Amino acid sequence: MRQPPRLTTASGIPVADNQNSLTAGPRGPILLQDFHLIEKLQHFNRERIPERVVHAKGSGAYGTFTVTHDITQYTKAKLFDRIGKETDTFVRFSTVGGEKGSADTERDPRGFAVRFYTEEGNWDLAGNNTPMFFIKDPIKFPDFVHTQKRDPQTNMKSPTMMWDFWSRAPESLHQVTMLFSDRGTPDGYRHMDGFGSHTFSMISADGERVWVKWHFKTQQGIRNLTADQAVRIAGEDPDYAQRDLYQAIDRGDFPRWDVSIQVMTDVQRVEWEKRTGWNAFDLTKVWPHKDFPRLPVGVLELNLNPENYHAEVEQAAFSPANVVPGLGYSPDRMLQGRLFAYHDAQLYRVGTNHQHLPVNRPRCPFHHQQRDGAMTVDNGGAVANYDNVNAFGTDARGFGHGDPGWALEGVAGRYDPRGHDDDFTQAGNLFRLMTADAQDRLTTNIANAMRGVPQEIRERQLGHFAKADPRYGAEVARKLGVKG
Incomplete structure (x- = not known):
């Protein structure tokens, strides 16, 4: 019979007694020198990292992305360089507005965040199960989220706060319509689509840029819950979606999504915006499929459950700023705000070296000049921690994205589109x-x-x-x- 491992402290020191604290006599007070007791209590008090302000409750799994169609005319990103190529992935699904203990079936958008562990670094496509969002300017995001959380006086959810915000932000109507439709309560995570939602870009080997939107179409088929079903399941099994995903993967019923893109050239953008009056970079809008049909790219499959929820799902730290050469951003205001906000949130929530954790660590060679700080795992060894092109370090010249940039126009200022944009x-x-x-x-x-x-x-x-x-x-x- 296999012997259980010897219990030690976190420093590897054998524990003499894990049942009785060190006291001054049989009935005396506990001694401060009982380091094992102190260490247990200290770590217990710190077992919960701050929960995410949004997307607090989530489920995750590992998988693969396989290229099925050639899109190299649009992007030089190496993960797409040949049909049949596989890239390891990690996906985190979530509800958006609720706390960690909330029910999986609440009426709420669902987060759909995909990490691709590419040979050129991690690419994070952090989106939702809807192709649009409630607002188009990040300056309104904290206010919006506050209305979805708890009233500062009653500490209860407040329909008045929600509808007061939405009624004063008509650009939210498109997403509100989706939220209160059948798709506002998806039947678990396997039976919903995913979207990058924002407008992103691709850069070709020739330095040409196109604008793109990402789509993940579930092969399991769309399935939703009625309002009554969602409320009933919330009481019976608040972890319904997480249980469904975990058990499906555990029994070998691997969920899959067909991955596709919509592509818009800048010439097409100018013509389309002139014809429709819509801004191609407005997150509250979609690109109609009849104008920009979906082009197939590949298949995403989830086939491995995490072994440790906290280490791999709770500490997973996504940021849409993580793009690899051949992929890029756009002038989408909400995306521009998220490029800062997501990484900043992870620095606060998980720590300054969150990229050292296995779930966040790139699976390709990497070198940077960041050093020290809490939770340092790999501190760079003896390589210099400053820009030393002419010494013994790395030389960044001639590498990187080669992003051609996009033209800017107009005078810097605060521009209010409300009353001018078509939000209806x-x-x-x-x-x-x-x-x-x-x-x-x-x-x-x-x-x-x-x-x-x-x-x-x-x-x-x-x-x-x-x-x-x-x-x-x-x-x-x-x-x-x-x-x-």
Whole structure:
């Protein structure tokens, strides 16, 4: 029979007694010199790193991305350089607004963050299960999230706060329509699509840039819960989505997604924006498939569960700033804000050396000049920690992204698009795409969520629904008992 390992302190020192504290006599007080006791209590007090402000509750798994179609005309990124090439991945799914103990079936967007461990470093595509978002400017993000959290006086969720914000931000209507539709309560993580949501870019070997949007289409098929089902499951099994994902992978039923892109050249962007009046970089908008069809790229498969949730899922630290040569950003305001905010959040939440942790560590050779700080694992050895092109270190010249940049125009200032942008047509299009019974569920969900909200806020929001589609506004008003 195999002997269990010998219990030690974190420093490897054998523990003499793990059942009884060191005391001054049989009934005396505990002595401070009982280091094993002190170490256990200290570590216990620190077992919880600060939870994420958003996406606090999540599930994760490892997998592979396999290229099935040639897109090398658009990008020089090496992970796409041949059909059949595989890249290791880690994916984290999450709810957005709830705390770590919240239910998996709450009406909420779902995070869909994919890390690709490429030969040129980690590429993080941190998106959602929706192709749009509530706001288009990051300066509003803290305010928006505060309305989705808890009232500072009552410490309870507040429909008044939510609808007050949305009613004053008509650009949110498109995402609100998606949120209160059937897709607002997906049946687990395997049966939902994923999106990069933002406009990103690709750079070819010739230095040409195109704008792209990323899509992950579930091979399991879309499946959603009704509002009643979601509430019931929240009480019966609040970890429903996590259990479903873990058990599916454990039994070998590996979930897969078809990965595709929409591509827009800058010439097409100028023409399309002129024709539609929409901003291609506006996160509250989508690119219609009839204008920009999806082009297949590959398949994402999840096939390995983590062994340690805290080490691999909770401490996974994504940032959309992590792109590899051949991939790039765009002028999307929300993306620009996230390029700073995500990495900054991980520095606070996990620590200054969070990239040293196995789940975050690149799987290719790397060298940087960052040194020291908490949780230093690999401190760079004897290589100089400063820019020493002419000495013994690394030379960054001639490497890197080779990003061609994009043209800038206009005077620096704070530009308010509200009242000028069309925030209603795409929301109306989404409503009109739904079947009659889906429209009925949407308007019922909204009406139920708005009960008890002050009249002024209801009237303001009903006006937005009516601008998107008169039937949309009329149905919500009828179910709220508002006279026309």
